[in-house]
Amino acid sequence: xxxxxxxxxxxxxxxxxxxxxxxxxxxxxxxxxxxxxxxxxxxxxxxxxxxxxxxxxxxxxxxxxxxxxxxxxxxxxxxxxxxxxxxxxxx
Numbered sequence: 461x462x463x464x465x466x467x468x469x470x471x472x473x474x475x476x477x478x479x480x481x482x483x484x485x486x487x488x489x490x491x492x493x494x495x496x497x498x499x500x501x502x503x504x505x506x507x508x509x510x511x512x513x514x515x516x517x518x519x520x521x522x523x524x525x526x527x528x529x530x531x532x533x534x535x536x537x538x539x540x541x542x543x544x545x546x547x548x549x550x551x
Contacts, residue, residue, distance in 0.1 A: 488525035489515035496527045501537040504528050506544060 500521055503509045509517045514528040521528075530536040 489518045490522070490524065492518075492524035492527055493522040496521075496523050496531060496536075498537065498540060501531045501540050504531055505537070505540065 500523065504512075504517045504521070509520065512520070514525050514532070517523075517528045518525050527536075534541050
């Protein structure tokens, strides 16, 4: 690499700034306004909201995308999942 000018550096900085702009976080929906309850979990796992997207269910309940994702993915509310699987005769 030869001699680098200030102009060369400015061009590189502008290119990097453009790349950084591409990495904006995705909109996952609302922020949580409260803790998720067992009733909420039942509702989003196998109740009335089971067919809604994570984002839609979160918005309806005032919860976050992550709370819904974690409950549905069996990361949280494990006792409820155990009840569910026991009732189905699985796991």
